Amino acid sequence: MSLGQLLLVAVLAVPAVGALAVAATPRDRAARLVGVAAAALTLVAAVALVVGRDAGWVSYGTAAPAVRPWHAVDLPWVPGLDLRFHLGVDGISWPLVVLTALLTLLCCGYSLWRVPPGGSGRALVALLLVVEVGILGTFLALDLVLFFLFFEVVLLPMYAIIVGWGGDGTDPAAVAARRRAGRKFALYTLFGSVLLLVGVYVVVAAAGTADIVALTGGTGLPRSTQLAAFTLLALAFAVKSPLWPLHSWLPDAHTQAPTVGSVLLAGVLLKMGTYGLIRVAVGVAPEGARWAAPVLGVLAVAAILVGSLVCLAQTELKRLIAYSSVGHMGFVLLGVATLTATGIQAALIGNVAHGIVTGLLFFLAGAIKDRTHTGALRELSGLRETAPRLSGLLAFAAVASLGLPGLAGFWGEAFAVVAAVQTGGALWTTLAVLAALGGALTAAYLLRLLRRVTHGRPSTAVAGLRPGLAGAELAAWVPLVLLTLAVGLAPTLVLGVAEAPVAALVGVLR
Amino acid sequence: MVSVAQTVDSVALLPAYLAAGTAVLVLLVDLLLARPVATVAAAATGAVATAVGAAAVSVGGERRTFCVGADCSYVFGGRAALVAALVALLVLGVLALSGPLLRDGRTPVGEFCFLLACSMTGGVVLGAAGDLITLIVAVETLTLPLYILVGLRRGSLAGAEAAVTFFVVSVVATTLTLLGAALLYAATGGLHLERLGVLLADRSELLDLPLTTVAVTLVVSGLAFKVAAVPFHAWAPATYDGAPLPVAAYLSTASKLGGVVALLAVVQHALPPGVTGPVLALVAALTMTVGNLVALRQRRTVRLLAWSSVAQAGYILAPLGALALADADARAGAYAAALAYAVFFVLLELAAFAGVVALRPAGADGGRLDDLRGAARRHPWVGAGLAFALVGLAGLPPALAGLFAKVTVVRSLLGGDAGWLALLVALNAVVGLAYYLRFAALLYAPAGDVTPAAVRPARVVAVALAVATALAVIVGFAPQLVLDLAGG
Numbered sequence: 001m002s003l004g005q006l007l008l009v010a011v012l013a014v015p016a017v018g019a020l021a022v023a024a025t026p027r028d029r030a031a032r033l034v035g036v037a038a039a040a041l042t043l044v045a046a047v048a049l050v051v052g053r054d055a056g057w058v059s060y061g062t063a064a065p066a067v068r069p070w071h072a073v074d075l076p077w078v079p080g081l082d083l084r085f086h087l088g089v090d091g092i093s094w095p096l097v098v099l100t101a102l103l104t105l106l107c108c109g110y111s112l113w114r115v116p117p118g119g120s121g122r123a124l125v126a127l128l129l130v131v132e133v134g135i136l137g138t139f140l141a142l143d144l145v146l147f148f149l150f151f152e153v154v155l156l157p158m159y160a161i162i163v164g165w166g167g168d169g170t171d172p173a174a175v176a177a178r179r180r181a182g183r184k185f186a187l188y189t190l191f192g193s194v195l196l197l198v199g200v201y202v203v204v205a206a207a208g209t210a211d212i213v214a215l216t217g218g219t220g221l222p223r224s225t226q227l228a229a230f231t232l233l234a235l236a237f238a239v240k241s242p243l244w245p246l247h248s249w250l251p252d253a254h255t256q257a258p259t260v261g262s263v264l265l266a267g268v269l270l271k272m273g274t275y276g277l278i279r280v281a282v283g284v285a286p287e288g289a290r291w292a293a294p295v296l297g298v299l300a301v302a303a304i305l306v307g308s309l310v311c312l313a314q315t316e317l318k319r320l321i322a323y324s325s326v327g328h329m330g331f332v333l334l335g336v337a338t339l340t341a342t343g344i345q346a347a348l349i350g351n352v353a354h355g356i357v358t359g360l361l362f363f364l365a366g367a368i369k370d371r372t373h374t375g376a377l378r379e380l381s382g383l384r385e386t387a388p389r390l391s392g393l394l395a396f397a398a399v400a401s402l403g404l405p406g407l408a409g410f411w412g413e414a415f416a417v418v419a420a421v422q423t424g425g426a427l428w429t430t431l432a433v434l435a436a437l438g439g440a441l442t443a444a445y446l447l448r449l450l451r452r453v454t455h456g457r458p459s460t461a462v463a464g465l466r467p468g469l470a471g472a473e474l475a476a477w478v479p480l481v482l483l484t485l486a487v488g489l490a491p492t493l494v495l496g497v498a499e500a501p502v503a504a505l506v507g508v509l510r
Numbered sequence: 511m512v513s514v515a516q517t518v519d520s521v522a523l524l525p526a527y528l529a530a531g532t533a534v535l536v537l538l539v540d541l542l543l544a545r546p547v548a549t550v551a552a553a554a555t556g557a558v559a560t561a562v563g564a565a566a567v568s569v570g571g572e573r574r575t576f577c578v579g580a581d582c583s584y585v586f587g588g589r590a591a592l593v594a595a596l597v598a599l600l601v602l603g604v605l606a607l608s609g610p611l612l613r614d615g616r617t618p619v620g621e622f623c624f625l626l627a628c629s630m631t632g633g634v635v636l637g638a639a640g641d642l643i644t645l646i647v648a649v650e651t652l653t654l655p656l657y658i659l660v661g662l663r664r665g666s667l668a669g670a671e672a673a674v675t676f677f678v679v680s681v682v683a684t685t686l687t688l689l690g691a692a693l694l695y696a697a698t699g700g701l702h703l704e705r706l707g708v709l710l711a712d713r714s715e716l717l718d719l720p721l722t723t724v725a726v727t728l729v730v731s732g733l734a735f736k737v738a739a740v741p742f743h744a745w746a747p748a749t750y751d752g753a754p755l756p757v758a759a760y761l762s763t764a765s766k767l768g769g770v771v772a773l774l775a776v777v778q779h780a781l782p783p784g785v786t787g788p789v790l791a792l793v794a795a796l797t798m799t800v801g802n803l804v805a806l807r808q809r810r811t812v813r814l815l816a817w818s819s820v821a822q823a824g825y826i827l828a829p830l831g832a833l834a835l836a837d838a839d840a841r842a843g844a845y846a847a848a849l850a851y852a853v854f855f856v857l858l859e860l861a862a863f864a865g866v867v868a869l870r871p872a873g874a875d876g877g878r879l880d881d882l883r884g885a886a887r888r889h890p891w892v893g894a895g896l897a898f899a900l901v902g903l904a905g906l907p908p909a910l911a912g913l914f915a916k917v918t919v920v921r922s923l924l925g926g927d928a929g930w931l932a933l934l935v936a937l938n939a940v941v942g943l944a945y946y947l948r949f950a951a952l953l954y955a956p957a958g959d960v961t962p963a964a965v966r967p968a969r970v971v972a973v974a975l976a977v978a979t980a981l982a983v984i985v986g987f988a989p990q991l992v993l994d995l996a997g998g
Binding site: 077078079080081134145148149152153155156159163179186187190191194197198201204205228 | 918920924940988989994
């Protein structure tokens with residue numbers, strides 16, 4: 001086994017073993033420390049995956065498969081179900097793998113300092129690690145059935161996090177609200193993943209293999225199969241992403257989840273949908289993708305506009321940030337829908353940027369709610385008077401989220417619009433214009449948020465705040481702030497590694 | 511002139527001898543020693559011996575006996591061995607679950623174990639049945655003792671009612687199957703499953719006879735009663751809820767498995783797939799949908815499990831719904847998928863019942879769902895076992911066994927060009943999650959203001975739960991074991 005293969009297995013095995021170790025450690029704080037150590041090791045392994053990647057990308061030829069992983073592990077598991085334990089990492093998945101490992105580490109570290117009421121910190125950290133296994137597995141899987149398997153792994157632990165540690169307070173109404181949100185999340189997401197299951201086996205039954213490497217490019221699949229498969233797969237990923245109008249699980253789940261849960265949900269869980277759309281749906285059924293692209297584009301722009309308009313009317317901090325995800329993911333999906341290299345690149349960097357920025361926003365919203373015990377915008381004002389640092393960070397994150405050039409959010413949104421314009425034709429030009437309008441609306445609601453929360457005279461809830469930030473909070477936030485700047489100033493961090501695989505993917509789309 | 515003198519291959523019959531011998535042994539031990547522990551031990555030993563015997567006999571390859579020419583009434587191959595061993599192990603599990611019930615003193619131990627062993631004999635023979643008469647006799651031997659077992663608790667009105675319901679419905683079902691078998695004989699002149707299959711395939715004019723259609727319908731619907739498939743399902747919830755918990759567990763695992771195996775035998779060997787396929791597709795679709803939707807409304811634990819097991823029967827039958835469209839390969843896959851799903855299901859269902867038995871007071875019925883509120887906080891290990899089984903029945907990780915079971919069914923349906931049924935199975939899984947999740951979440955909910963009855967899980971039940979859970983984990987990581995056994 002080469003070093004790369006060892007690292008690939010370690011990226012999944014370390015958090016899995018870590019979760020077991022956390023559950024087996026009797027003392028709560030010690031268990032959480034074990035969890036942080038496991039998450040840190042996972043991050044190291046995830047970053048190290050870039051080492052020793054194949055330089056042969058430059059001499060990439062047309063005969064080679066469209067997916068060429070840097071490292072791959074391919075072992076038989078259940079031949080009777082066409083399931084192989086086939087993992088691999090390339091430039092499309094690696095940034096997301098690192099982002100997942102980083103956000104999990106930050107969440108575990110944050111839980112070391114603060115455990116939301118409802119359950120033990122040990123169980124929370126163990127569940128976070130299990131969620132991490134599921135997400136990482138989804139990004140690394142190069143076998144369709146394995147992909148589905150990891151897709152499902154995330155569901156119940158995330159449900160448990162929302163129901164067990166979420167919400168505010170223990171009064172019956174709050175308990176019922178978070179239970180409802182959890183159930184909605186679980187049932188909606190399962191609805192998506194059973195469609196994925198059917199879609200996967202539509203492809204497997206027609207092609208006789210579940211190997212994503214062999215399947216990418218839709219080689220040999222008849223058109224009708226591709227249309228059916230793409231419809232099922234796109235629906236499945238649209239629920240997860242979520243694409244309007246299948247988004248209604250998201251605001252409740254994000255609002256009710258504890259801070260660490262929201263961060264993971266918004267930061268990386270949604271990316272399973274967009275990643276799946278690029279890697280599986282578009283890759284395996286390109287003809288289906290071309291056929292459905294206009295619909296996807298229209299829905300994506302509708303998501304941008306609806307998300308922004310709903311945000312303008314929101315009165316609750318976490319709910320507003322949650323709805324902003326609908327709009328941001330709309331830009332990502334618009335990028336994918338153009339099926340051009342620019343568009344898919346925009347989608348990838350938009351994914352990563354949204355993960356960083358929205359993760360930060362949810363951390364900040366959690367901190368504000370912990371301090372003031374309210375998330376209602378009308379009860380929050382003048383934050384910069386009493387807590388200038390918190391308010392400054394919130395302003396930074398909001399500005400990054402609205403896509404100010406030089407910060408991470410800019411590239412994905414700008415280039416999704418550019419890609420739509422480049423695609424040409426009346427439809428795509430209109431979509432580009434509307435998306436740009438949606439971008440302006442995004443700025444409007446985020447600035448409204450800032451005006452409400454940071455400016456004005458301090459409200460009663462805000463007046464008593466102390467200006468300081470805890471060390472643990474800074475430790476969780478500073479990496480995200482730095483990454484926002486880094487990706488904003490040097491987008492090549494993401495695009496550099498993704499360029500070749502995206503070019504290869506677009507190559508087989510034609 | 512065919513010789514009527516038959517040689518009897520006693521080796522092939524060994525598992526049946528062992529099972530029947532168990533029943534006799536239990537009777538003698540109860541009579542001579544009259545000590546409950548010895549009686550239960552005899553039954554348990556017999557069950558283990560039967561399972562081992564079945565496995566040992568199957569090693570030597572397929573054995574046939576009671577043959578007339580090429581047609582044999584008793585065919586003991588890989589699948590028969592799987593069914594026999596599984597039934598014997600389920601009996602062992604149910605015996606473990608019965609510990610608290612038998613100690614309670616309201617149930618006569620000797621009779622309980624004897625009847626269970628009799629029923630096991632039926633299950634062991636069932637998998638090997640090669641003609642319709644053997645098949646029906648085996649199914650009846652499996653079912654008959656259950657009428658009494660359901661109502662065996664002294665002074666339980668619910669038990670008596672359940673027993674009568676079960677008896678009446680089951681007798682009607684048997685009559686239907688018998689009538690169907692007789693009509694099939696009248697139409698074709700054959701009773702052996704494989705001969706029937708050949709006759710119906712060769713002489714296609716037989717299929718146009720109304721008599722044949724009626725006969726096929728009667729046989730299939732009679733057996734559908736046994737698996738509690740819609741529209742022949744209404745007896746199941748009432749019977750399960752009135753029966754003692756271990757007997758309900760037996761009904762929903764071994765007895766249901768028996769029905770599935772009988773149905774598989776006639777569908778695979780005897781009846782034309784072009785006729786049975788669409789019927790079974792419809793039955794499967796109705797069964798899972800109705801079972802799931804009604805289960806959503808249940809407030810009593812056993813009724814929820816009963817309706818959910820109706821739905822599960824729908825998933826088991828679903829692969830057979832693709833028969834009419836599929837080619838020979840895909841058909842073989844469909845039979846294997848149905849059996850594989852049944853194996854995964856009985857394992858998880860037994861674990862679920864073991865969890866409920868462990869968390870309820872000794873000898874109690876299933877009670878209301880609310881009686882189990884917060885149970886997993888008081889008994890973390892047992893609660894986790896029950897939650898794991900429920901998640902598995904819903905078909906989700908971390909209970910991979912349940913996930914692979916669903917995957918097997920969907921795969922076989924798409925391989926057989928029955929996409930709509932695959933989609934229906936998938937959507938039903940979502941509905942199923944709604945109530946399994948409610949049940950599982952309830953176990954972890956704060957107890958609130960209800961003061962729960964103090965319960966100490968019986969050790970033997972906890973062991974049964976642990977073993978079933980461990981097996982579920984193992985086949986979850988190595989589902990190929992089950993797929994190979996079911997396909998062999």
